[in-house]
Amino acid sequence: MRFPSPEWFNAVAAVFNADDRYRGAGGGQSFCRFGVIVGDDIVVVTMDGHECSGAETVDRSSLTDVDFYLEMPRSQWLAMLKDIATNGRATLNHTLNTIDLDLDEGLSKSIHGDQYREDLFFRYNQTLQFLFDASARVQTDFGAST
């Protein structure tokens, strides 16, 4: 499945939603909408309680409605997902927190600048990491650029 399509996120969500291990050890319910930007592709993902409840393609103007969005070059997205696919979860240099620190502009951003909503990235950090880690069990089409 092609990353970052809604189909890909729905497939990841199916794995994530069905695995109780993602609900403990720092995981838990989360309530937010966040964007994922990969080049011109923008997908908005909805987290509702213990579930990732949906993903949809949007245009850039819709980003004003999300709590935060994650943006980095396609090559770095693919490096992160390949690391997850290889190891079953993100290892040191590919966790969301590490990437956020390493990128000059950061990984997590917002248009509204609302500190309260931006902080959801940290409050739900483990759950968001678990969500992307669940992609290890989804067949990902990394595309020709890899």
Next chain:
Amino acid sequence: MADQHPPKYGTVARSNQWGTRVKPNKHGLRLGDINVGVYGEIPDRWEDQTRNPRGAIAKKGVPPLGYAIRDKADLWADCAADLYEEAIQRRFASATDVPWHTIKPLPDVLERSICQVLTELCQYANCDIEVISQWQHQMAYGYHEVKQFLATATFDATRMYETFRKRALCNGGGLGLEGPGEINRMILESRGGWSETVTYLLLMRGSYMQTMLRYLERYAQNDAERSIYRFALEAKARQITYGLDHLRYSIAHDDDRRTVMQMLFFIGDRVWARELGDHVLREALSIIFAGGLEDAPTEGNATYNRMMRDFMNEYLGICEWLGVKRDLATLPGRMSQFVIAAAG
């Protein structure tokens, strides 16, 4: 045996609002869900001086307990009930949730540095416990959502203390030097009200600790440390969220609050700058960031400076978001150097 009158049971049926039937939704029955009818009426001032639960019929003649914080503007945050649920759900048992087996022997200088940082983080956590609990009992019961959330914050701090200590004592090292503790003392001795303490504890030191935890996760040596710092990061983020939401509410309901906070930051910055003069923590972090002693003065120190720039951006960003004007020219040099570096 004393005479006993037969019970009449008449008083049992008394209630301000009987017949309340809140149903659980797909997320369960959460604290905020039961704020219905009289039970959800949260006044701007809580006049009752007893432990009377909100919505219950007050009993006459109960001696007052002397709660000092009875104005909503002095403690309220709309998100408190949600944060309480979040903290309960994201609970963490360090005995079993940390993959302790992933910790392997490290070079002595690195282990010493990790233990030094953890020693000071234990002090931070201990300060959190003492400060929050010393204010909590002064808060009126009408605002139970805040009291309950702060109880989780205290418990999160105890788990941080426990977990940091465990990491320090499990790999051939031990606790290091006690930190200077000037910030801890400033927070402990802030007496101008809970909002003042929130400013220092949750925004000023909270954002600093959150930034440090993010870097420690980034430069962790193993999965155990990574999970420790991530747990602490989430807990600290909840506290900061409460702090932000409370101060925003407080500023909206108290004309003078913003100006008071401006002065608090001005005072706090000076204490902060003194503490930053202590080289022990800076050197220990530089060694951790460099993965050893050799590159600590160069690579490690550069990463430390980056961490401080991130902290200052976060700290000043919070002030800006709250509408608290800061005159950067008045920042102590030990802080402003990181703001200038960020601008460059």
